């Protein structure tokens with residue numbers, strides 16, 4: 001069966017943030033997904049733990065269909081997202097994370113401080129990954145099983161640390177169908193503020209991440 005892992009960031013109308021998706025676009029996208037995919041055909045993931053997720057969750061909880069994973073940066077807890085270059089959306093508080101976990105949102109780890117993991121030394125990377133897992137488990141009272149690599153940056157030693165830390169799966173930002181065989185290199189389709197309805201639908205139907213990806217695939221088929 002075709003599966004799609006979808007990657008969102010902020011759900012807000014923030015013109016200077018290309019990764020934000022306005023609520024109006026988001027609700028249209030969710031309704032389209034509900035009409036075209038079974039409940040086990042889509043996983044909705046949200047990176048960075050932005051507080052505006054609470055508005056998105058109010059819609060998703062009522063729509064109630066697809067599994068949802070929120071990837072939180074465990075040191076942020078209510079602070080502005082300092083790692084974002086274009087904007088500083090506030091992040092979910094400790095209490096928000098606890099409440100969301102109780103309401104059925106899976107809380108995943110996105111490290112403690114959102115570093116470029118392959119660029120820091122392995123001891124520091126190990127600390128980022130394991131400390132974040134322990135902290136989020138302490139907050140939610142549940143095992144943290146999913147991980148998302150900050151900036152999608154990953155290397156074989158980082159995968160090894162994530163696996164040995166006790167995670168069951170890890171998500172990249174490489175586009176493609178969601179069911180590739182390595183559970184520590186799961187592909188996602190990133191949705192951006194600039195995506196038209198047409199591009200969103202084409203991304204979902206093909207697993208491509210952009211117009212450029214789509215054109216490359218067409219060119220390859222025509223060879």
Ligand SMILES: [Zn+2]
Pocket residue numbers: 047048110114150151
């Ligand atoms: Zn991130």
